[in-house]
Amino acid sequence: MKGILKIAYKLLVNDKGKFSALLIGITFAVFLMVMMTSMFSGILNRSASTIHNLGAKVWVMDPAVNTPANSIPMPDYVLDAVRSITGVKYAVPLYSGGALVKLKSGAYQSVTVMGLDDASLYGRPELIEGQIEDIYAENAFIVVKDSEFPKLENPQVGTEFELNDHRGVIVGIAKVATGSLFGVPTLYTTYNRALQYIPSARFTTAFILLEPKSSDDLPYIKAQVKALGYEALGKDEFVDKTSNFYKFKTGVGTNVLIMTVISFIVGLSISGQTFYTFILENLERFGALKAIGAKGRELVYMILFQAAFTALTSYGLGIGLAALVITIAKWRLASYAAMITFTDLGLAFIMVIIIAGISSYIGVRKVLKIEPFDIFRG
Amino acid sequence: MRATNLVKSFGEGEAKTVAVQDVSFDAYFGEMLFIEGPSGSGKTTLLSLISAILRPDSGTVLIEDKDIWNMSSDELADFRLNKVGFVFQDFHLFPRLTTVENVAIPLILKKRDWNESIDEAMKYLDIVGIKDRALLQPVKLSGGEQQRVAIARAIASQPDIMILDEPTASLDGDTGKKILEFVKKDILNDKRCIIVVTHDNRIFEYADRIIRMEDGKIVRTEQGGKREE
Numbered sequence: 001m002k003g004i005l006k007i008a009y010k011l012l013v014n015d016k017g018k019f020s021a022l023l024i025g026i027t028f029a030v031f032l033m034v035m036m037t038s039m040f041s042g043i044l045n046r047s048a049s050t051i052h053n054l055g056a057k058v059w060v061m062d063p064a065v066n067t068p069a070n071s072i073p074m075p076d077y078v079l080d081a082v083r084s085i086t087g088v089k090y091a092v093p094l095y096s097g098g099a100l101v102k103l104k105s106g107a108y109q110s111v112t113v114m115g116l117d118d119a120s121l122y123g124r125p126e127l128i129e130g131q132i133e134d135i136y137a138e139n140a141f142i143v144v145k146d147s148e149f150p151k152l153e154n155p156q157v158g159t160e161f162e163l164n165d166h167r168g169v170i171v172g173i174a175k176v177a178t179g180s181l182f183g184v185p186t187l188y189t190t191y192n193r194a195l196q197y198i199p200s201a202r203f204t205t206a207f208i209l210l211e212p213k214s215s216d217d218l219p220y221i222k223a224q225v226k227a228l229g230y231e232a233l234g235k236d237e238f239v240d241k242t243s244n245f246y247k248f249k250t251g252v253g254t255n256v257l258i259m260t261v262i263s264f265i266v267g268l269s270i271s272g273q274t275f276y277t278f279i280l281e282n283l284e285r286f287g288a289l290k291a292i293g294a295k296g297r298e299l300v301y302m303i304l305f306q307a308a309f310t311a312l313t314s315y316g317l318g319i320g321l322a323a324l325v326i327t328i329a330k331w332r333l334a335s336y337a338a339m340i341t342f343t344d345l346g347l348a349f350i351m352v353i354i355i356a357g358i359s360s361y362i363g364v365r366k367v368l369k370i371e372p373f374d375i376f377r378g
Numbered sequence: 379m380r381a382t383n384l385v386k387s388f389g390e391g392e393a394k395t396v397a398v399q400d401v402s403f404d405a406y407f408g409e410m411l412f413i414e415g416p417s418g419s420g421k422t423t424l425l426s427l428i429s430a431i432l433r434p435d436s437g438t439v440l441i442e443d444k445d446i447w448n449m450s451s452d453e454l455a456d457f458r459l460n461k462v463g464f465v466f467q468d469f470h471l472f473p474r475l476t477t478v479e480n481v482a483i484p485l486i487l488k489k490r491d492w493n494e495s496i497d498e499a500m501k502y503l504d505i506v507g508i509k510d511r512a513l514l515q516p517v518k519l520s521g522g523e524q525q526r527v528a529i530a531r532a533i534a535s536q537p538d539i540m541i542l543d544e545p546t547a548s549l550d551g552d553t554g555k556k557i558l559e560f561v562k563k564d565i566l567n568d569k570r571c572i573i574v575v576t577h578d579n580r581i582f583e584y585a586d587r588i589i590r591m592e593d594g595k596i597v598r599t600e601q602g603g604k605r606e607e
Contacts, residue, residue: 002492003486003487003489003490003491003492003495004486004487006486006492007472007475007479007483007486010474010475010479011472011474011475014474014475015474284468284470285470285472287470288464288466288470289483289487290455291431291458291464291466292458292459292464292483292484292487292531292535293455293456293457293458293459293460293462293484293487293535294455294459294487295451295452295455296451298487371431371432372426372431372458373426373431373432375466375470
């Protein structure tokens with residue numbers, strides 16, 4: 001078997017023109033598929049960055065909320081009601097809102113301000129500079145050092161700015177697991193200071209972050225929150241809700257899906273056509289092999305090997321190319337949101353296997369039909 | 379090899395054409411048998427019937443007293459691989475493989491190790507006198523050299539029956555004669571039967587026996603030139 005596969009390999013790679021065309025076609029298709037899906041994965045990951053970064057197990061919100069970026073403030077009594085539900089270990093309010101800061105240079109910059117519960121600072125980020133206690137100091141803010149950090153003119157501990165005519169001071173620099181989606185820097189402060197600095201509507205609690213006593217209490221807590229007219233979601237559920245919103249309600253998902261399908265069709269067309277031509281050109285040789293004594297299944301193995309080798313080589317090249325482009329893009333554009341996930345790789349792999357399968361099916365059908373007698377007849 | 383009452387037709391109804399009609403003949407080891415006749419006389423069909431490539435409508439082909447058409451498709455493939463060596467009219471060499479790799483194909487199909495097959499193929503290239511062309515691709519060889527490669531590939535499986543289909547069709551007169559002379563002198567032996575299909579009467583002198591076909595039937599069998607010792 002090894003020998004006949006080596007013949008198949010040599011027939012394939014020694015036909016440099018066809019082999020290159022096959023590789024380029026499928027590589028390009030894989031590249032497009034991976035780029036599309038990885039950009040989408042990056043967007044989805046960043047869209048849920050607040051959920052990941054704050055790390056709360058349960059989020060209570062208005063049922064109409066789709067993402068952490070678009071909260072609908074809840075009245076204060078909801079917090080008290082949630083705290084009184086059996087099975088709730090603790091529940092704290094979270095402020096989330098947008099503001100405009102005036103930097104030292106005089107420039108204005110939009111920011112997202114997260115107001116953490118004053119007593120517990122639940123959801124606080126990990127600091128790389130400064131002390132967390134300093135958040136209680138006058139005018140104190142903690143800045144997140146992510147890809148948006150330079151937009152605040154690379155502040156340091158002690159850097160001052162203006163926020164709605166209030167003086168603000170950076171007392172700490174934090175790191176977070178995931179950067180934000182909307183290209184806006186993030187500042188952390190206490191809940192009450194956030195209310196004090198940023199003009200608010202009647203209700204101010206964007207979310208209630210909740211810790212159940214045990215995971216068994218969660219269904220009951222959810223039911224009780226629902227009875228209040230609100231919704232309690234586990235961390236993963238909220239991430240899924242956010243993802244589903246971007247996938248199905250914004251058009252982003254549909255566009256990415258269309259582009260991925262187009263990439264697949266392009267790859268299938270190029271490789272299918274080229275592989276078919278390759279088989280047609282070698283049809284007489286396959287017939288000669290059959291006449292010499294090759295069995296039908298050996299010819300099938302040869303074609304499957306050729307299709308699989310081309311597909312897997314192109315898959316590797318496509319993934320490598322996509323990784324290279326994303327790396328370069330991230331190097332040049334700090335806020336570039338793309339990440340190659342195992343799901344992206346798996347999806348591209350399945351599509352490549354389908355391309356190889358369809359291409360080889362056409363070849364196999366053709367080769368199995370050829371009769372050695374046709375070789376004699378010429 | 380004994381072919382008895384072979385019949386083969388193509389098509390159905392009014393379009394039915396009988397290519398081979400009730401043909402019987404014997405071929406022997408050590409013999410160079412020519413089958414000649416005009417185009418459409420059924421030579422190629424007969425060749426396919428006796429070489430386990432085309433199943434006859436009726437009749438038998440006994441080789442060493444075994445009817446090949448009672449074999450399964452896998453057994454037929456093995457039979458072709460181990461007992462029959464083909465030299466096709468257009469050679470059907472693989473242009474993407476080197477000459478020596480082309481010759482090694484039957485050995486590789488026999489599941490022999492790649493390197494061992496290549497080494498052995500070199501010996502056959504030596505026999506046909508083009509060992510120095512081993513690493514070239516067939517397209518870089520002349521017509522006569524390509525014919526020799528095809529012969530080397532055919533003898534690589536050490537066949538009992540060697541079949542040459544119009545071996546001089548793609549060659550000039552002198553080269554064709556040289557090839558046939560070489561086949562008769564160096565390839566034919568007492569354990570091998572060579573069957574040549576041709577309508578080139580310039581090479582009839584190399585035949586031990588000549589079967590003439592017309593309209594799917596054998597119309598005449600005559601002795602050819604004698605084998606040189």
